[in-house]
Amino acid sequence: MMLANKYDVIIIGGGLAGLRAAVEAQANGVSALIVSKLHPLRSHSGAAQGGVNAPLANNPEAKDDTPDKHAYDTVKGSDFLADQDAVQMMTAMAPEIIYELEHWGCPFSRTDDGRIAQRPFGGAGYPRTCYGADKTGLYMLHTLYEQVVKRGITIISDFFVTALIVEGNTCYGIAGIDMIKGRLETIVGHTVIIATGGAGRIYGKSSNALTSTGLGMALAYWVGAPLKDMEFIQFHPTGIIYKHILMTEGCRGEGGYLVNSKGERFMQKYAPSKMELAPRDIVSRSIATEIEQGRGFEARDGSGYVHLDMRHLGAAKIMERLPGVREICLDFLGLDIIKEPAPIQPVQHYTMGGIDTDVNGATAVKGLYASGECACVSVHGANRLGGNSLLETLVFGKRSGLAAAQYVSGVKQRSYIPQNLIVNISRLYESHFKRITHSQGEEKHRVLKRELSDTMDKLVGIFRNAQDLQSALLKIKELKARFKLLAPPQSGLKFNYDILTHLELEANIDVAEAVVMGALKREESRGSHSRRDFPNRNDKDFLKHTLVYYRAKGDVDVQYKPVAITKFQPEERKY
């Protein structure tokens, strides 16, 4: 075990939230380090397509837009589970943080008078989604990376973090595998910010990158920080069949139709006023219902789908506004959306829940912060509006970077963790690591991973019920037992992705368990969590956040905490 350098702020993950946190920490006079299992530009933030919300009122149809209206849409979209103080903070900061990104060079598309262009998105009262064609995440990620390069912030890529160093509920650093050197290392710091993105890959049918495994959530969970609202999993309405790659909500924002096998624009039945631009939970349920009731098409793999038809937008508009999704359909399905409708189905897309944090990204563990998709502030509540996730990464990335920097300044003795403690912890960690890699069983981790994702796809999907959730829980308990009987992974630590998958499986199982436990206990339907056995929202008993704690011996403990309500009283959610 090697002891590497010491830093004030260690950021795990180089996506939008991590990069923004690093820039802010460094700007506040402390040393920042970004560690990531992949190069920052390979992060899943870059796959975001449609845009980022901010009430700039640039679109002629959005003249009256304000942060307050943005906050109301977000809260209503969340089915009133979002913390309203956090939402108001986010929407108030939105304009300045988008202007800042533009000043850094982000190539947004433009209005005729040269301002940042904005398009309509689901659940929004005004066109407030700033976009760069359908590659907004890519442009934002590259822009922020450019700022990190400019500022000379240290990045260690190909470093796979496997544990946090925590003693007495205080975080002192990280331990993991340096995949280039092929050895274990610890890096100590005053603070650690987890910015590792979502847990989409606990599902099989997911739009997420293969690297969005939820390990960052588990790292915090294992050391005592609770996971919040994990039962709220967003299913994006429009993933292409077979590959489950996203077709941006911008397709519908620009005027695309959803059409069933009878040629009907079926959203008429489910959301007559917003139609295709109802929030994602509603559109996904509508598509799933159409397919279930036999008004879908059948794909080669036996799954059902409906059509996302953009032909009427015309070639010029598609080439200007949606070139990326056209390329995706050409590359992966061999069809041109200018001439044919795209076959789409709802796919897992986003984890609304995550590590429980306050508005500064602080977790229950001292010195440990989280921001971005892995965190839950909560600004998305039970259903996230499209375009709010990119905004969240910037706002709360910045806030967590600032809070971590302030924490460092407040640490009286600028001495890091005592050396003997490091040695003890390193030993502990090494023995834990050996236990996994020197396991003697015959189970294959990839088999277990597939059984887990199949279970989540089938039993913890758009529509849920107690029986399915109980079966899912049983399966997860079984997988936990079988995890102890895994065959050893391939030997060596250098770029050994087999070990990564092996180690991530433990996180996959534990995070999935938190999702299922939250879903089972929440006996109501709210936002993305739709219980067939409890079809109504129940504010009396469930207008509260779920907190799942990891306890020793692999038990979990479910608790609740109240929702912050400031000015928007819960009302019936209609679109």
Place this chain on the structure above:
Amino acid sequence: MTQFKVFRFDPEENKPARFDIYAVPWEKGMTVLEGLLFIADNFYDTPSFRTSCRAAVCGSCAMHINGRYRLVCNTLIETLLPNGVGMITIQPLAHLPVYKDLVVDMTNFFKHYEAIRPYLIHGKSLPEKEFTQSPRDRKKIDGAIDCILCGACYGSCPVAGTNPEYLGPHAILKAARFYNDSRDSANKERLTLIGHNKGLFRCHSIFNCQVVCPKNLDPAGAISQMKVKLIWQKFKGLFGME
């Protein structure tokens, strides 16, 4: 069945590089990446490779596949082999040291990218809101902003192979992206950063970069444009027209 012939090498082992062959059951629509994942799932001692988004946007997985640099994730096997019958040969990106198997060390690639100062440089006063930029000006950076820095162009460039100091098509395309951005005010400096014999004038106009780019971008065109701009600037300097 499709045969996957995969490059295997670990510079720390005292063994020569070799190819291992794996049989992968083909199905319609299968990508080369899905073939590699099948190998990882079903064989012991499998090759290391990078992957992430599996949707051609993260730039992790540029490799040499059947004679051409491509992304493994958006290459359908049937576009290389009708009905998946035959051999897929996969090698790592060229001109960069191999860490292990298909994973290369991209340090030099990113060093060149950083050398061109890849960020917006603007005058001192910032507007209260956004910089205004007309749709026409914005269009001038179309294409270049879509670069995912996968390195396919760099691997395909024979000049990069013989001159590790050459900036490479990716870095010059990035320089052109900022040069052509109406918000950037460092045009002269940008030309200086690339207008030397390890930059613009090292390019031999072979156009491989333009042929292989998985995002259909045109680094060669950007290099030509920057050459013209540089020569015009020198010309203006000679005649005191600045």
